[in-house]
Structures are given as structure tokens and as C-alpha cells.
Amino acid sequence: MTDLRTYLNEIDNAIFRPDQPIAVEQEITALQHVMAARNANPAILVRQPKLPNGRISDMPVLTNLFASRELSARAMGIEDHRNSAKEMAGLSARAIDPVTVDPTSAPVREIVEEGDVADLQVLPALRQHDGDAGHYVTCGHVVTYDPDTGIDNMGIQRLWVRGKNLMGCYMLETSHNMINLRKFWKNGEPCPVAIWIGHHPAIEMGAQSKLGYPESHWGVAGGALGKPLRLAPSVTHGDKIMVPADAEIVIEGFLPPNRIEAEGPFAEFSGYQGPQIPNPVVEVTCITRRKDAIYHDCGSGLPDHLVPDNMGMEGYVYSLARQVSPSLINVHVPVSGRRFHAYLQFKNPRPGEARDAMMAAIAFRRLKAVYAFDDDIDIFDDRQAMWALATRVQWHRDVIRLNGLTLAPLDPSAPASGNTITKAAIDATLPAAALPNQPKPVAPRNRVSDQALAAATATLDGVDMSSWPS
Amino acid sequence: MTDAPFEKQGNSNWAQCRKCDHWFHVSPALLKMSDIDLICPSCGHAFTSADAKEIIKN
Numbered sequence: 001m002t003d004l005r006t007y008l009n010e011i012d013n014a015i016f017r018p019d020q021p022i023a024v025e026q027e028i029t030a031l032q033h034v035m036a037a038r039n040a041n042p043a044i045l046v047r048q049p050k051l052p053n054g055r056i057s058d059m060p061v062l063t064n065l066f067a068s069r070e071l072s073a074r075a076m077g078i079e080d081h082r083n084s085a086k087e088m089a090g091l092s093a094r095a096i097d098p099v100t101v102d103p104t105s106a107p108v109r110e111i112v113e114e115g116d117v118a119d120l121q122v123l124p125a126l127r128q129h130d131g132d133a134g135h136y137v138t139c140g141h142v143v144t145y146d147p148d149t150g151i152d153n154m155g156i157q158r159l160w161v162r163g164k165n166l167m168g169c170y171m172l173e174t175s176h177n178m179i180n181l182r183k184f185w186k187n188g189e190p191c192p193v194a195i196w197i198g199h200h201p202a203i204e205m206g207a208q209s210k211l212g213y214p215e216s217h218w219g220v221a222g223g224a225l226g227k228p229l230r231l232a233p234s235v236t237h238g239d240k241i242m243v244p245a246d247a248e249i250v251i252e253g254f255l256p257p258n259r260i261e262a263e264g265p266f267a268e269f270s271g272y273q274g275p276q277i278p279n280p281v282v283e284v285t286c287i288t289r290r291k292d293a294i295y296h297d298c299g300s301g302l303p304d305h306l307v308p309d310n311m312g313m314e315g316y317v318y319s320l321a322r323q324v325s326p327s328l329i330n331v332h333v334p335v336s337g338r339r340f341h342a343y344l345q346f347k348n349p350r351p352g353e354a355r356d357a358m359m360a361a362i363a364f365r366r367l368k369a370v371y372a373f374d375d376d377i378d379i380f381d382d383r384q385a386m387w388a389l390a391t392r393v394q395w396h397r398d399v400i401r402l403n404g405l406t407l408a409p410l411d412p413s414a415p416a417s418g419n420t421i422t423k424a425a426i427d428a429t430l431p432a433a434a435l436p437n438q439p440k441p442v443a444p445r446n447r448v449s450d451q452a453l454a455a456a457t458a459t460l461d462g463v464d465m466s467s468w469p470s
Numbered sequence: 471m472t473d474a475p476f477e478k479q480g481n482s483n484w485a486q487c488r489k490c491d492h493w494f495h496v497s498p499a500l501l502k503m504s505d506i507d508l509i510c511p512s513c514g515h516a517f518t519s520a521d522a523k524e525i526i527k528n
Contacts, residue, residue, distance in 0.1 A: 131494070
């Protein structure tokens, strides 16, 4: 079996386990903010989560699991996080079909609470930020299915715990889960749903791959792990909605037809609060979990949230742009740009090729701006990206503005009305050399020799720099 | 297009709860839905946008 616990054992030294009680009301998230500011990204396992009523939850809270790019990449079997674009782009080709196991042997069925016994309030769900509407399940993988084909879909959606058996559910209008919901509702039927929480991070990241509609995510999730995902029929929906047998917690229920209620505000990925909006609700019929379940939270708008999403985006953007540009060698979606920016890196692009690739990439709805860089720029270092923008761009020549493209959701600077925005593509590559192996027709960059660099590195090896001025 | 296309305009709408005076951020779509209650994130009071103490639209 491969699950969240086997992974936590693997990264034992990269987990911070505070001893003292820490409140689910903002305090756990505040820890993540402080760590992010210091660029320290361990997983955090809170063994004594303090609930709003002052009681200590029996269920530990795990958060910040995805905050480190290095760890997240290694969880996916990617040795160097800088290779995530190519690796993530190839994920769907490595899909492994899931297997069905006897539900009575499924760890997530150790406790089954149905009907009136099911109580969402046993979960130590966090109220992460000031102004959030309430306590939210932030790492719930929401599974629905297409009533026409029976094919399932899955996506992480924020879920507001509103009582014992009621949750608000944020569903983007264009999401595949919303398409499924609309089909059920058109027939006047409630939309069946199951939400699973907590698994090996490779499963969680693989499950978020961008696929067509309708297309199941289970195979890609298994491919990310390198072995078939073990599934069991849900209690409420049977084999119409399967759930991971080795998850920590599963919440089952229905989205009743045409029941739309206010949901939010909620602090979002952009670093700003998303507004209260109309959304469907989930009526809970059953909660199953392990006897010693770990509750997995994801810090919204923090590296914990952005890193796995952005790594998935890198794969998608790479696959879009690589089709028109063989000189594209890498893509980085930096946490500094939230989900709005993508850095494209090229090795000796032909004239016009960087622009071609940027046009393909900017078609991705989430992006507002794409940037083209040469292979001498470390696209994982924002200081180098800014240096290239400062020294390789003439704004009248190298900026393309594209009007009337689809709006990136939750952009705080977007126009108050309308569904389209202006996006930008910025070419920060150097002009090409006239002939291969000739210098480029621009000033060479400052550099010291490799030998001098190696000597300097050796001089500083083992020197404690922690008290030096920054 | 506005008369001053290069002036920055806000895009957020706010509602104020009549019960606790808390201001919160509301989407234009929700404000238009007169049959759906807003829910104050501070005190939980549910009210239609028409019953808000104040609304700020942008």
C-alpha cells in the first residue's frame, strides 16, 4: 500500500511537529505565513489542533505538505523540480488503470458514519484567514460523474463547513464538475458527490491533471504514483462514484437541484480575498474515515497551494507551446506571479519562434502574461528574470498586447464588468547570432571563469553566513 | 470603455451587515440575485442585498 502515511515516513526529517495546542482559527495558517516569509517549507503536523470551542481535536492536522517544490517533485518521482514541466506534460501518457478492492478491507472504511451520525464538525477544518466566511475544507478532492457516460471527474474545490451535514461548494462555471452538476440538475435530479481527503501527494497532484471532458483522473493519478490506485465503491453511491481505499477521509452526499446559496468570502490563491458568490451546497449523507485519520489542509494563497498547482500548469503550458516551438526547453510558473505569469525558456530560438510559443501559451485561460527567456537565464530565479527584462527588452518592440482574451478568474485588477481582458507577451530573449557558433550581436554578460567560481565556492564551503548582513 | 481609460478603477463590491456593521466583499452576480441571502461572515446573519445596511458598488 502507498498512502499519506508511507509518504510521511519517507519525509520524516522534513516535518515540523509543534508540541503545543495550535488553534484551527488562523493560528496554523499564520505558521505557514511566517515560514513562507523565511522561505522555509517543511510539512507541518499539528498534533493538538485547538477547535473553536477550546477542545483539542482527536484528529491531527497536516498542512504545508506541498509548499516545497523539491519535495513535491520528489513525491512525483521527479528528481529535480526544474524538470517538472516536461515530466508533468508526459503524465497522461503514463496512466495506469486503477484496481477495485473489497470495501470492507479499505482503510478509509474503518469508521462509517451515516445519516444523523455523520457530523462534519468532527473535522478540524481551518478558518485560515481573517475575513473568511468560516471553516473550510481546502484539500477535498470533489468527485462527480457525467450522467451520460458514467465517466467520473475530480477537482479540488473549496468547501465551507456550514453545520453538521451542510457545506457550500465553490464550483467554477467552466469546471468539469459544474458540467456534470448541470446535467443532473437539468433532469431535476440531485448531483451525487464524494469528496476524499488525504493520500500520497503523487496521487493528489496527479489527480489535478488537466484533462478533456469527460475523462477520468484515476489513471493519471495512478501513473503519477507508478502503480494502480486502489479504489472502493462509495457507501452512498456504490460503484457510480469510486473513492480511494487508502484515503484518510471520505465525505459523501448530494448537491440538491437548483439550491444555490451564498458562499465565501475566502482568501484565495491571488493573495487577495475572493468575494462572497452564489454556489451550490453539498448535503452530506455519510462520512467514512480511518480510526486515526489525519486531516489534510492546504494553505490557501501560500506556497502549499501554489506549488502543486503551478507545477501542473507548467506541464500544461509546456505541452501547448512545445507544439509550435521545438526550441522551447522549459517552463516555470513562479509562485511570485501566483498563477498569472509563466516563464518560457528557449535554446537558440529561430526569429519569431519565441513569439509563436508565447501565443500558444497565453491561450491558457489562467495566464495574464508570458515571458520568453534565453537558456542562460535561470527561470527559477526571479532576480535573473528581472535582470533579463531590464536589459533585453525594448518596450516598443518586445511587448505584444492581446485584447479580448478570456479572463483569468479571481484577478483583483480585472475590469469590474466584462468577461475578457488584455494579456501580454514579453520577449526578453537576445537576438540570434548570424551563424551557429558565432557570438550573438549584443554585449557579452559579465562573468568570472569557471575555475575562479570553483575556488570561491571552496573558500566559502562550511562558512557560517547566518549572521552576515543580507 | 470609460471616458478615462487609463485611470484605475476598482472592481470590488461590498455589503454591510445591518446586525453587526461588518463590511464584506460580495460578487456582482450575488448582489443581483434578490432571492438569495447574503451571509455575514462575522455574525452569520442572513439577509437580502436589499436589506443590507449599505452596499458599495464598483
